[in-house]
Amino acid sequence: MDFFAAAREAEALKEAILARVEQVLLSGKVLQGPAVSRLESRIARHCGRRHAVAVGSGSDALLFALQALGIGPGDDVLCPAVSFVATALAISRAGARPVFVDVVPGDCMMDLSKAADALSPRCRAMVFVQLFGAMRPPAEIEAFAERHGLLLVEDGAQGFGASHNGRACGGTGAASAISFDPTKVLGAPGSGGAVLTDDPMLAEAVRRLRYHGRADGISLSAGGNSQMSSIVAEVLDLKLDHHEAWTHRRDRIAGRYRDGLRDTGLALPAPAPSGGVHAWHKFVVHSPARDALAEALAARGVPTAIHYPRPLPREPVFAEEWQAAAFPVADAHAGTALSLPIHAMLRDAEVAHVIDAVRDAARPLPPYCGAPLAGTIAS
Ligand SMILES: Cc1ncc(COP(=O)(O)O)c(C=O)c1O
Incomplete structure (x- = not known):
């Protein structure tokens, strides 16, 4: 018995996957090809967001969401004490400081009553992790962030497919990050992730961060290389069905x-x-x-x-x-x-x-x- 589904999912969809892989390889568009744009539209719709920007991993999605919101050196960011380490390291990579908050025994997610005690004037944002596939009511988290003037990033890496009264995981706060790591419920043959937002400027900033600050063939700002493979996008598209x-x-x-x-x-x-x-x-x-x-x-x-x-x-x-x-x-x-x-x-x-x-x-x-x-x- 496998702990993860990756091998059996590949077996179940083998013919279709191989056909898509062949199509991508023969097209030559192996990075950021049309399949990536198609996936972005489907993921955005699925999560009830206006924009989805596919990136190289869930970790980069978190980093880019924070950076696009202007979080950086000198800022504190609330972070739950229980999550995969990528959550906190994304805050560190942005140059900010994670401020850890204990969790509630029930769902093991951030204890908002303790979060209030952890606030300081340096605290500009919070990363709320929807853990293990469960989901806290979005309104509860958004009300907390609003009350305390915090930018809210939802870490939905583990929650794709969850919803609460019609609001999907990936749809809470200024931006959400999701992961398509092979161990996730929507798992890629490789690494992948996406930033979700309703804000077109934020989506554009993430697109630039994803590829060397480029827009219309020129570099307008700093950035690296975190593109999605077209093979990853094709397989995710198949699995979404x-x-x-x-x-x-x-x-x-x-x-x-x-x-x-x-x-x-x-x-x-x-x-x-x-x-x-x-x-x-x-x-x-x-x-x-x-x-x-x-x-x-x-x-x-x-x-x-x-x-x-x-x-x-x-x-x-x-x-x-x-x-x-x-x-x-x-x-x-x-x-x-x-x-x-x-x-x-x-x-x-x-x-x-x-x-x-x-x-x-x-x-x-x-x-x-x-x-x-x-x-x-x-x-
Ligand atoms: C809660 C959480 N945040 C972020 C990530 C990072 O995602 P990725 O592995 O795609 O970089 C993960 C992945 O395990 C995760 O579980």
């Missing part, structure tokens, strides 16, 4: 996990509230005996992963500055979280095997007694 069905399939699997594991003593992730869609990029359970559980599952042929073993302020790159700061929820998460395999290519028998293996492995382990996760059972 299956995106809704695959999201639905992951939701079914999450439902089976939640039913099958409800009396195991593990804390389980909550489904989307009514009117919402959970993208189920990850299915993260919590156990005080996480390492023993992971080992027992590996012995039963179930691959797992830890997202994430260290809160961002405990990563060596940030640890010195933040060593005295307390992040109790993020620290507890790092010590108890375990991700089970969840992707649309899992077969029914494999889902049943994961449930049986977790039930077997969890029986002798102590139950999770930490702070309850929203809508979860922690017996």
Whole structure:
């Protein structure tokens, strides 16, 4: 059983993918070809935005969103203590300083009540991460940013396909960044990402950052090279046709996990509230005996992963500055979280095997007694 879907998705779409690859190679337009513009239109529509600008990675998408908003040296930017390290490093790469904020136990996303305490006059922006495929209500995040005069960038790298009352992930704040990394729910054969915005000037600034500050053949500003491969765009275009069905399939699997594991003593992730869609990029359970559980599952042929073993302020790159700061929820998460395999290519028998293996492995382990996760059972 694979933890990620990439190989099986490629197998399922093999003929169509190879035909598109051949078409791109023979066209000679292997970077920023017509497929990239087509993808940008589809992604923008999908996320309810006016503009999508495809770039070389989700990390660059975050960086460019911040830079295009004018964030740089001397600025502080609020950042959740739990995310992939790319979130915080994008802030650093822009020349600004990430100010870490603890998360809430339920969805492991930024605790806005603690964010208010972390504000200072230097604080100009916040990066809100929609984590694990779940989504916080956009209005709640936007109201916070507006109240405190902060520019808001949504990190939707893990949330493509999620929505809340008709508003899609990728549609919150001044700009959003999404990722097409091969491990994501819309995964490319390579690296890729996009910046989403409703602001035409911001979109233009990102286009320039993507390629040497160029517009109409001249360099107007600084920039590097972060173009999208046309092969990446073609494969993403193909996968977009299956995106809704695959999201639905992951939701079914999450439902089976939640039913099958409800009396195991593990804390389980909550489904989307009514009117919402959970993208189920990850299915993260919590156990005080996480390492023993992971080992027992590996012995039963179930691959797992830890997202994430260290809160961002405990990563060596940030640890010195933040060593005295307390992040109790993020620290507890790092010590108890375990991700089970969840992707649309899992077969029914494999889902049943994961449930049986977790039930077997969890029986002798102590139950999770930490702070309850929203809508979860922690017996
Ligand atoms: C929350 C989050 N932000 C940003 C990124 C960076 O995306 P990429 O890997 O495409 O650079 C990732 C990728 O794992 C992510 O999970």
